[in-house]
Amino acid sequence: xxxxxxxxxxxxxxxxxxxxxxxxxxxxxxxxxxxxxxxxxxxxxxxxxxxxxxxxxxxxxxxxxxxxxxxxxxxxxxxxxxxxxxxxxxxxxxxxxxxxxxxxxxxxxxxxxxxxxxxxxxxxxxxxxxxxxxxxxxxxxxxxxxxxxxxxxxxxxxxxxxxxxxxxxxxxxxxxxxxxxxxxxxxxxxxxxxxxxxxxxxxxxxxxxxxxxxxxxxxxxxxxxxxxxxxxxxxxxxxxxxxxxxxxxxxxxxxxxxxxxxxxxxxxxxxxxxxxxxxxxxxxxxxxxxxxxxxxxxxxxxxxxxxxxxxxxxxxxxxxxxxxxxxxxxxxxxxxxxxxxxxxxxxxxxxxxxxxxxxxxxxxxxxxxxxxxxxxxxxxxxxxxxxxxxxxxxxxxxxxxxxxxxxxxxxxxxxxxxxxxxxxxxxxxxxxxxxxxxxxxxxxxxxxxxxxxxxxxxxxxxxxxxxxxxxxxxxxxxxxxxxxxxxxxxxxxxxxxxxxxxxxxxxxxxxxxxxxxxx
Numbered sequence: 001x002x003x004x005x006x007x008x009x010x011x012x013x014x015x016x017x018x019x020x021x022x023x024x025x026x027x028x029x030x031x032x033x034x035x036x037x038x039x040x041x042x043x044x045x046x047x048x049x050x051x052x053x054x055x056x057x058x059x060x061x062x063x064x065x066x067x068x069x070x071x072x073x074x075x076x077x078x079x080x081x082x083x084x085x086x087x088x089x090x091x092x093x094x095x096x097x098x099x100x101x102x103x104x105x106x107x108x109x110x111x112x113x114x115x116x117x118x119x120x121x122x123x124x125x126x127x128x129x130x131x132x133x134x135x136x137x138x139x140x141x142x143x144x145x146x147x148x149x150x151x152x153x154x155x156x157x158x159x160x161x162x163x164x165x166x167x168x169x170x171x172x173x174x175x176x177x178x179x180x181x182x183x184x185x186x187x188x189x190x191x192x193x194x195x196x197x198x199x200x201x202x203x204x205x206x207x208x209x210x211x212x213x214x215x216x217x218x219x220x221x222x223x224x225x226x227x228x229x230x231x232x233x234x235x236x237x238x239x240x241x242x243x244x245x246x247x248x249x250x251x252x253x254x255x256x257x258x259x260x261x262x263x264x265x266x267x268x269x270x271x272x273x274x275x276x277x278x279x280x281x282x283x284x285x286x287x288x289x290x291x292x293x294x295x296x297x298x299x300x301x302x303x304x305x306x307x308x309x310x311x312x313x314x315x316x317x318x319x320x321x322x323x324x325x326x327x328x329x330x331x332x333x334x335x336x337x338x339x340x341x342x343x344x345x346x347x348x349x350x351x352x353x354x355x356x357x358x359x360x361x362x363x364x365x366x367x368x369x370x371x372x373x374x375x376x377x378x379x380x381x382x383x384x385x386x387x388x389x390x391x392x393x394x395x396x397x398x399x400x401x402x403x404x405x406x407x408x409x410x411x412x413x414x415x416x417x418x419x420x421x422x423x424x425x426x427x428x429x430x431x432x433x434x435x436x437x438x439x440x441x442x443x444x445x446x447x448x449x450x451x452x453x454x455x456x457x458x459x460x461x462x463x464x465x466x467x468x469x470x471x472x473x474x475x476x477x478x479x480x481x482x483x484x485x486x487x488x489x490x491x492x493x494x495x496x497x498x499x500x501x502x503x504x505x506x507x508x509x510x511x512x513x514x515x516x517x518x519x
Contacts, residue, residue: 076078077101078128080239084121092117095224098124102216109157109173116150116180123147123183124244126256130244133253140253144184151177159362168206169218175366176200179229182236186243189236197229279516351437367391377401389428395420414439433458452476463491473497 034133091113099110117185123143133140158174161167179196204222211218239245250256324331363376364384375385375396383401387393387409395403395414401450405412411429415420417436424431426445433439433452441450442461450456450471457478462469464484473479477499483493 024085052084078125079123081125081128081247083239084124085237087231087235088117088121091224091228095221095228098217099225102169102303104171105161105164106158106166106169106221109154109170112150112153112157113173114179116147116177119146119150120180120183122260126253126260127244127246128250129247130250130253130256132244136145139257142257143253146181148179151180151182157497159364162363168203169221171224171366172200172207174227175203176225179232181238182232182411184246189240189243190233191235193229195369197226197233200229201226202367213439305388351479367456374398374403376402395422408445414441453478455479471497 004458005313022213026506096107096110096114099107123146154177155174155453157169160171161170164170169511176196179193182193185192204226204467207218207222237445247514249356316505362382363378364373365374365377365385367373370390370391370392372387372391373396374383374385375398378400380398380401383398383403385403387407389406389408389410391409393405393409393412395412395416395417398417398420400419401417402423404423405424408426408428411427411432412422412424413434414436414483415419415434417439419438420436421440421442422431422441423444423448425443427447427492429444429449430449430451431441433441433455435454436458437456439455439458440461441458443466445463446465447469450469452473453472453475455476458472458476459480459482461482462484467483471481474495479497480494481497483495485491485493498514501512502515503510503512505511
């Protein structure tokens with residue numbers, strides 16, 4: 001029987017067929033690569049499936065040397081993040097649409113609010129993938145920066161437009177937006193959101209009262225914003241009861257941040273066939289002619305001083321020789337001349353900053369929790385506050401203004417104000433006036449105590465219901481208490497507060513009494 005493998009012609013035919021198969025495979029790969037290159041597709045573009053040849057085939061080496069692009073992996077979104085997306089779509093976006101029909105300022109503020117929620121959405125996405133970090137680490141604080149920037153923009157719109165007719169709208173959002181900071185309140189984020197909602201509701205009630213019978217879209221706007229806070233509170237209660245729910249099986253925060261920045265970074269793809277731009281040139285080398293001087297103290301050192309002293313007689317070698325004509329003990333005429341006065345250069349006094357260039361702080365009136373803050377008002381005779389029985393009021397650095405507080409409330413403090421009037425109805429506790437010259441206080445209801453400290457030239461007007469008040473004074477002068485007359489003519493009887501006291505020693509003790517001036 002003839003062995004066909006030993007026939008030279010048959011071996012040559014087999015080899016030719018295998019070479020043709022390899023050539024065909026190379027041509028297919030070349031055509032595919034040219035198509036991808038000409039179409040400008042990225043390496044992630046899906047490619048037709050190429051069957052892998054057997055390892056025994058000569059084409060196996062060619063096929064395995066060409067990498068096959070991998071398909072992009074879709075990131076899995078946590079359920080809590082999906083619910084937050086639903087919250088944004090259901091309540092935040094409709095609020096932005098309603099704001100467009102109110103006013104451009106209100107619309108601008110609402111867009112910053114939407115941006116703040118988008119930033120918080122990214123925060124929650126990172127929380128779902130990372131372990132809880134050290135709260136003092138820089139990467140942890142970096143997470144809050146995008147959110148706080150948007151909140152600050154919302155606050156700035158309100159502060160810069162206090163005279164706007166839509167000030168109550170701007171204040172509603174400005175007072176409520178801090179609720180988005182629940183991510184930094186542990187372990188009670190839910191009650192915190194409720195407190196911010198109550199603060200916003202103070203101004204939203206004003207909007208409802210003003211536009212209830214005028215324009216219904218303002219009513220819808222106010223209700224839409226409160227609905228955002230209610231929905232946010234329900235979301236946090238369900239998914240983040242005691243604070244952000246970090247992933248205990250996740251990666252380190254720094255690594256997640258690096259991966260997030262790499263995924264979101266925009267990469268510019270050059271056009272097909274265009275060469276890559278050359279890299280920037282390296283920095284120039286340092287000049288060989290540059291002289292580096294060693295800085296030494298100008299006055300020398302202590303060792304040099306002792307070296308000069310130890311020279312002995314040679315220590316005076318460098319002194320200047322004085323001529324006999326310059327010696328005062330040998331020339332009496334020189335003694336009659338006035339000594340040369342040595343003028344010492346005085347350091348110039350630091351210039352004071354002109355009054356018109358001093359930065360004026362913006363006026364502010366807002367409720368922080370249960371405390372009203374009123375400060376930096378000037379030449380404003382109509383500052384009105386509607387307080388409640390548990391509210392306190394702090395008035396600071398006002399000038400030539402009048403503050404009226406309506407309703408019965410807890411306490412009020414007037415601090416470092418000049419020529420400021422204060423009108424109150426009824427108080428539970430006391431009125432405290434500190435370092436406020438030329439003040440005026442009028443009481444229309446009832447209060448138990450008035451305390452005055454370090455004040456000059458003050459007037460107090462009492463009502464008939466407050467005649468049993470107790471007034472405490474210290475370091476104060478020029479005070480007068482105006483008591484209503486018994487008649488119905490509305491007149492007051494002025495009574496000065498004593499300033500001069502007489503002190504005597506009686507029985508080994510100091511006894512003080514008021515000095516009365518008769519005349």
